[in-house]
Amino acid sequence: MASNKQCFDKILISACFLGERVRYNGEVKALASQLLSQWQSQGRLISVCPEVISGLPVPRPPAEINPKTLQVITIDSVDVSQQFSQGAQQALRLCQQHNIRFALLKESSPSCGSNTIYDGSFSQQKIVGEGITTKLLRQHGIQVFSEFYLKQLQGLLDQ
Numbered sequence: 001m002a003s004n005k006q007c008f009d010k011i012l013i014s015a016c017f018l019g020e021r022v023r024y025n026g027e028v029k030a031l032a033s034q035l036l037s038q039w040q041s042q043g044r045l046i047s048v049c050p051e052v053i054s055g056l057p058v059p060r061p062p063a064e065i066n067p068k069t070l071q072v073i074t075i076d077s078v079d080v081s082q083q084f085s086q087g088a089q090q091a092l093r094l095c096q097q098h099n100i101r102f103a104l105l106k107e108s109s110p111s112c113g114s115n116t117i118y119d120g121s122f123s124q125q126k127i128v129g130e131g132i133t134t135k136l137l138r139q140h141g142i143q144v145f146s147e148f149y150l151k152q153l154q155g156l157l158d159q
Protein backbone atom coordinates (compact mmCIF):
# COMPACT_ATOMS: atom_id res chain seq x y z
CA MET A 1 0.00 0.00 0.00
CA ALA A 2 1.36 3.43 -0.87
CA SER A 3 2.37 5.49 2.12
CA ASN A 4 2.67 9.22 2.23
CA LYS A 5 6.28 10.08 3.05
CA GLN A 6 5.75 13.83 2.70
CA CYS A 7 5.34 14.31 6.45
CA PHE A 8 9.06 14.66 7.26
CA ASP A 9 9.89 17.22 9.90
CA LYS A 10 10.83 20.40 8.14
CA ILE A 11 13.74 22.54 9.34
CA LEU A 12 13.99 26.31 9.18
CA ILE A 13 17.54 27.07 8.08
CA SER A 14 19.71 30.18 7.90
CA ALA A 15 19.84 31.08 4.22
CA CYS A 16 23.59 31.72 4.40
CA PHE A 17 24.16 28.01 5.14
CA LEU A 18 22.76 27.24 1.70
CA GLY A 19 25.18 29.59 -0.01
CA GLU A 20 22.70 32.39 -0.54
CA ARG A 21 24.26 35.84 -0.76
CA VAL A 22 22.65 37.31 2.35
CA ARG A 23 25.53 37.85 4.78
CA TYR A 24 26.20 41.37 6.02
CA ASN A 25 29.53 41.53 4.17
CA GLY A 26 28.17 40.05 0.95
CA GLU A 27 30.34 36.93 1.22
CA VAL A 28 28.96 33.56 0.21
CA LYS A 29 29.80 30.91 2.78
CA ALA A 30 27.78 27.71 2.49
CA LEU A 31 27.86 25.05 5.20
CA ALA A 32 29.35 21.84 3.81
CA SER A 33 27.76 18.85 5.49
CA GLN A 34 26.51 15.45 4.44
CA LEU A 35 23.55 15.73 6.79
CA LEU A 36 22.60 19.05 5.27
CA SER A 37 22.71 17.57 1.77
CA GLN A 38 20.54 14.69 2.97
CA TRP A 39 17.97 17.03 4.52
CA GLN A 40 17.97 19.13 1.38
CA SER A 41 17.31 16.14 -0.86
CA GLN A 42 14.52 15.05 1.48
CA GLY A 43 12.87 18.44 0.97
CA ARG A 44 13.07 19.31 4.64
CA LEU A 45 14.72 22.73 4.40
CA ILE A 46 12.88 26.05 4.51
CA SER A 47 15.39 28.84 4.08
CA VAL A 48 15.24 32.31 5.61
CA CYS A 49 17.53 35.22 6.30
CA PRO A 50 15.71 37.22 8.95
CA GLU A 51 17.76 40.34 8.23
CA VAL A 52 17.26 40.35 4.48
CA ILE A 53 13.59 39.41 4.72
CA SER A 54 13.10 42.49 6.90
CA GLY A 55 14.39 44.69 4.09
CA LEU A 56 18.01 45.21 5.11
CA PRO A 57 20.42 45.28 2.15
CA VAL A 58 23.41 43.12 1.20
CA PRO A 59 26.01 44.22 2.06
CA ARG A 60 25.00 46.07 5.23
CA PRO A 61 26.90 47.41 8.22
CA PRO A 62 27.53 44.79 10.91
CA ALA A 63 25.20 45.00 13.90
CA GLU A 64 25.45 43.67 17.44
CA ILE A 65 23.06 43.45 20.38
CA ASN A 66 23.80 45.81 23.23
CA PRO A 67 23.61 43.45 26.22
CA LYS A 68 22.37 46.21 28.54
CA THR A 69 19.62 47.79 26.43
CA LEU A 70 18.99 44.75 24.15
CA GLN A 71 18.85 47.15 21.20
CA VAL A 72 20.49 46.04 17.95
CA ILE A 73 22.95 48.73 16.89
CA THR A 74 25.08 48.90 13.76
CA ILE A 75 28.76 49.75 13.79
CA ASP A 76 27.63 53.21 12.57
CA SER A 77 25.43 53.59 15.68
CA VAL A 78 22.12 53.14 13.83
CA ASP A 79 19.39 51.37 15.80
CA VAL A 80 18.08 48.52 13.65
CA SER A 81 16.13 46.79 16.42
CA GLN A 82 12.86 47.21 14.57
CA GLN A 83 14.12 45.54 11.40
CA PHE A 84 15.61 42.66 13.39
CA SER A 85 12.34 42.21 15.22
CA GLN A 86 10.36 42.23 11.96
CA GLY A 87 12.71 39.63 10.50
CA ALA A 88 12.21 37.43 13.55
CA GLN A 89 8.43 37.73 13.21
CA GLN A 90 8.60 36.70 9.57
CA ALA A 91 10.79 33.71 10.41
CA LEU A 92 8.26 32.69 13.04
CA ARG A 93 5.43 33.01 10.51
CA LEU A 94 7.30 30.68 8.15
CA CYS A 95 7.64 28.13 10.95
CA GLN A 96 3.93 28.35 11.68
CA GLN A 97 3.01 28.00 7.99
CA HIS A 98 5.13 24.85 7.65
CA ASN A 99 4.51 23.36 11.12
CA ILE A 100 8.22 23.63 11.84
CA ARG A 101 9.51 22.50 15.23
CA PHE A 102 13.25 22.72 14.53
CA ALA A 103 15.58 25.42 13.26
CA LEU A 104 19.24 25.27 12.22
CA LEU A 105 20.64 28.77 12.56
CA LYS A 106 24.10 30.31 12.31
CA GLU A 107 25.91 30.59 15.61
CA SER A 108 26.85 34.03 17.02
CA SER A 109 24.75 36.08 14.60
CA PRO A 110 22.69 38.84 16.26
CA SER A 111 19.63 37.29 14.58
CA CYS A 112 20.48 33.60 14.42
CA GLY A 113 22.90 32.87 17.29
CA SER A 114 21.69 30.20 19.69
CA ASN A 115 24.48 29.89 22.28
CA THR A 116 26.69 32.91 21.75
CA ILE A 117 26.48 36.41 20.32
CA TYR A 118 28.98 39.24 19.99
CA ASP A 119 29.14 41.50 23.01
CA GLY A 120 28.03 44.76 21.43
CA SER A 121 31.47 46.37 21.37
CA PHE A 122 32.46 45.32 17.81
CA SER A 123 35.70 43.89 19.18
CA GLN A 124 35.11 40.25 18.15
CA GLN A 125 34.35 39.28 21.75
CA LYS A 126 31.58 36.74 22.23
CA ILE A 127 29.30 36.27 25.20
CA VAL A 128 26.66 33.72 26.10
CA GLY A 129 23.41 34.77 24.50
CA GLU A 130 20.97 34.29 21.65
CA GLY A 131 19.95 36.28 18.59
CA ILE A 132 16.65 38.09 18.15
CA THR A 133 15.13 35.45 15.85
CA THR A 134 16.34 32.54 17.97
CA LYS A 135 14.81 34.10 21.06
CA LEU A 136 11.41 34.56 19.43
CA LEU A 137 11.38 31.05 17.94
CA ARG A 138 12.27 29.52 21.31
CA GLN A 139 9.51 31.52 22.98
CA HIS A 140 7.15 29.72 20.59
CA GLY A 141 8.48 26.25 21.34
CA ILE A 142 10.76 25.85 18.33
CA GLN A 143 14.06 24.12 19.11
CA VAL A 144 17.01 26.02 17.67
CA PHE A 145 20.34 24.36 16.87
CA SER A 146 23.59 25.79 15.54
CA GLU A 147 25.92 24.31 12.93
CA PHE A 148 27.81 22.66 15.81
CA TYR A 149 24.85 20.47 16.78
CA LEU A 150 23.81 18.84 13.50
CA LYS A 151 23.91 15.30 14.91
CA GLN A 152 21.79 16.25 17.88
CA LEU A 153 19.22 17.72 15.51
CA GLN A 154 19.31 14.62 13.32
CA GLY A 155 18.53 12.51 16.39
CA LEU A 156 15.27 14.37 16.93
CA LEU A 157 13.93 14.28 13.37
CA ASP A 158 11.36 11.77 12.20
CA GLN A 159 13.04 9.39 9.74
Ligand code: SF4
Pocket residue numbers: 013014015016017022023024048049050051052106109111112
Ligand atom coordinates in the same frame (compact mmCIF):
# COMPACT_ATOMS: atom_id res chain seq x y z
S1 SF4 B 1 20.79 36.85 9.60
FE1 SF4 B 1 21.07 34.65 9.86
S2 SF4 B 1 20.60 33.86 7.82
FE2 SF4 B 1 20.97 36.02 7.55
S3 SF4 B 1 23.13 36.14 7.03
FE3 SF4 B 1 22.97 36.42 9.24
S4 SF4 B 1 23.27 34.37 10.07
FE4 SF4 B 1 22.81 34.12 7.91
